[in-house]
Amino acid sequence: MSFPTSEPQHKRPVLTVVSSFIIMLSLGGIYAWSTLVPELIREYRWTAVQSQLIFGVVIAVFPATMIVAGKLQERLSPRIQAILSAVFFSSGYLLSSFSNGNFYLILSGIGILAGIGTGFGYLTALTVPVKWFPEKKGLITGIVSAGFGLAAVVLTYLIEHALNEGLDVMEIFGRIGLGYGGMILFFSFFLKKPAAATASSLVPARRMLRTSHFSLLVTGIFFGTFAGLLVLGNLNPIGAEQGVEKHTLMIGVSVFAIANFTGRLSWGWISDYVKARTCIPIALLLQALGIFLLGYLPLSGSSYILLSVLIGFGFGSNFVLFAKESASHFGIANLGGIYPYVFLGYALAGILGPLTGGYLYDLTGNFHLATYTASAMSVAGAVLFIITRRNNPTRHS
Secondary structure: OOOOOOOOOHHHHHHHHHEEEHHHHHHHHHHHHOOOOHHHHHHHHHOOHHHHHHHHHHHHHHHHHHHHHHHHHHOOHHHHHHHHHHHHHHHHHHHHHOOOHHHHHHHHHHHHHHHHHHHHHHHHHHHHHHHOOHHHHHHHHHHHHHHHHHHHHHHHHHHHHHHHOOOHHHHHHHHHHHHHHHEEEEHHHHOOOOOOHHHHHOHHHHHOOOHHHHHHHHHHHHHHHHHHHHHHHHHHHHHHHOOHHHHHHHHHHHHHHHHHHHHHHHHHHOOOOOOHHHHHHHHHHHHHHHHHHHHHHHOOOOHHHHHHHHHHHHHHHHHHHHHHHHHHOOOOOHHHHHHHHHOOOHHHHHHHHHHHOOOHHHHHOHHHHHHHHHHHHHHHHHHHHHHHHHOOOOOOO
């Protein structure tokens, strides 16, 4: 299978960015997983724990795979890594489509195989476009990562349409594997890093991992995403607890995803003019404010939607600013080597954030303590960056 690659050189950067965005749009559909959970519980007798375990395994597997992909980036071309992404992603969903609802087959298919595919594709789609636009690292990172943020909105709509048409969950898995996997495969042929990108400025990962700046980044992204994921995992019941109407609850979840998408674009653009290290505490404090008010104020439908937008906008910053700061501090050539390790903070937050929210709700019978805890975590991340900037204002690349 081959595609023409003779397009003019000036079109190559645009094709790479567009292709990376669409690959991210395909991979990020895992955030629409909750749309399928009720069907799995009702039709296949799954427990709630089983349904959440699939999502948790994906969140753990794909950042871990990014580390492997980072080590292979100088041996395998971006095209090959994206093809691997398509193969693993498609095989995982297709295996699940033939599982007849068997939990262990779906865990192996979507949790592990599709998780591996997500890791290969995410790192490649994130790191290759910025090498074409080194002066616009923030904007390009924002555009590409916005695809991942928008994916839940798109796939949720497609899943709901398919369910209304009478399709079974297993059939939906098959269509995702063929359709989304096919898109990843097709657009992988348009990924290419610029000829000027050489290995001459590469730094061994173990050297970067010993730096205080790495510790700052991995801790910061943990605090920021812990707070956002705790709320995201419980956004619907937080509103329901205060009597927000069901229709408004669905709108709130959707506008959170749209604000997440918009936040990635906006913070990426801003960080090209204001340093990412300056933007991070501002974004985390904005997120903290929204989360605190979500738990503190008596909610109406309009305030619930407004706060969902505010929190989603702040949450989206985590996936742009930490990547931008990694590239700025360690160099674009080293982004693929260091960012997977930074992203492990998000993987840990993906497990602990929602679990903490559920535990605190079980402990207190409401979400007040959970939202205050999430807000405090986001504030802690902001304070960490403010303190370290004051104590060590000079960066060393």
